[in-house]
Amino acid sequence: MERVAQGILSPNPWLKGTSIFMSLMFLFSVGTVISSIATPRIVDAIWPDDWEEVAGPYPENGTADEMHEWQEGEAFWDETRDYWDSIMKSKLFEISAVFGFLLTLISAASVPILWSGDRDLGLKLSYAWVAIMVLNQLITTIIYYNVGFMPRYSEFGETDSLPWIDLVESVSLAFSLGQILVCNACLVAILIVVSARSKKDEQKYDLSSGFHISER
Secondary structure (H helix, E strand, O other): HHHHHHHHHHOOOOEEEEEEEEHHHHHHHHHHHHHHHHHHHHHHHHHHOHHHHHHHOOOOOOOHHHHHHHHHHHHHHHHHHHHHHHHHHHHHHHHHHHHHHHHHHHHHHHHHHHHHHHHHHHHHHHHHHHHHHHHHHHHHHHHHHHHHOOOOHHHHHHHHHHHHHHHHHHHHHHHHHHHHHHHHHHHHHHHHHHHHHHOOOOOOOOOOOOOOEEEE
């Protein structure tokens, strides 16, 4: 009976491996939160508010080419800034930070639980982590592509490039969503294997043989 008790109390190697994996996912989740919070602040801090801060004042006494080049640069700058503002208004970073916070909590809780050998609760947390991760990736990807893969610069209106850009964005969105589902399906498959391999064998018993002579 002593060996049975040791088998129950000692952590399963499959659960240990999953615990190590979830610890890495904890670091990934923390990184998601940090990047989601820091990126908008860093961009706003280093990005000049006006084109004159980059190119200098408008060349009123310059040549026609210099004035035209400055105006084109300003239009490009303003449209790029409008694109960034559209991303900020979409709440992409806020949504990513909320999901990242949830993923951090779940992964942090799952690591000691899996390591201690609590199979049922540990695997439930791992499945929950993957489910929230899929939801996070799907929502943020759709939001990003809804804003646009790249800014719609006014110069595209003078060419036939815009329909091609729309096509590329549609194909990229479909590919990204498919990639998310495939990659996370692999994670689910791994968890299914861990679930099967980590089951306790209830058919093993360590009973004293009736043929042994008991010592008195």
